[in-house]
Amino acid sequence: MNEFILPVRVYYEDTDAGGVVYHANYLRFMERARTEWLRTLGFEQDKLxxxxxxxxxxxxxxxxxxxxxxxxxxxxxxxxIDTIGRASLVFKQEIWREGGNNSRELLTTASVKVVCVSTxxxxSTTIPTVIRELLQ
Structure with a gap:
């Protein structure tokens, strides 16, 4: 799977006093997308x-x-995924707003480095082969 897309609706609780999404909530949306992607591949965070x-x-x-x-x-x-290292992944993430006529407007871009660590x-520890193979 080359790219995963998660639809999200903005709720009132996601916004700040100015009526826009609070800056930290974009990171939460991105975290959810990465987590849901792993879930669709058969990996639950707690089970890992x-x-x-x-x-x-x-x-x-x-x-x-x-x-x-x-x-x-x-x-x-x-x-x-942009890069897969021995113990790390670099994700390229974007947030788009749905517009009229099936258009999308780019709102946010990010590069997120995630490291596999031992509990x-x-x-840092090597990403298990079973996970690496599904992500490549």
């Missing part, structure tokens, strides 16, 4: 921790806010 003793943690990100999302907008959050010591 219990059965393989690993978790994925965000090690860095770069984000550009281009246009604001607002209450009740229909958004699409995309996630695709025992929280040090």
């Amino acid at each position: 921790a219990q059965e393989l003793s690993i978790v994925f943690v965000v090690a860095g990100l770069e984000i550009a806010y281009r246009k604001p999302a607002r209450f009740n907008d229909a958004l699409f959050i995309s996630a695709k 025992g010591n929280f040090r």
Whole structure:
């Protein structure tokens, strides 16, 4: 699977006093897209921790806010892997707003580095082969 897209509706609770999506909530939307992608591949975060003793943690990100999302907008959050390392993944993510006539307006872009770590010591560890093969 090359790219995963998660539809999200903006709720009132997602917005700030100015009526636009609060900046940190874009990161939550992106996290949900990455988590749901793993879920569609058959990997639940809690089971990865219990059965393989690993978790994925965000090690860095770069984000550009281009246009604001607002209450009740229909958004699409995309996630695709840009780079696979021994113990890390770099995701390219975008947030789009649904427009009229099947158009989409780009709101946010990000590069998110995620590292596979051992639950025992929280040090980086090799991404399990079974996960790596499905992501490539």
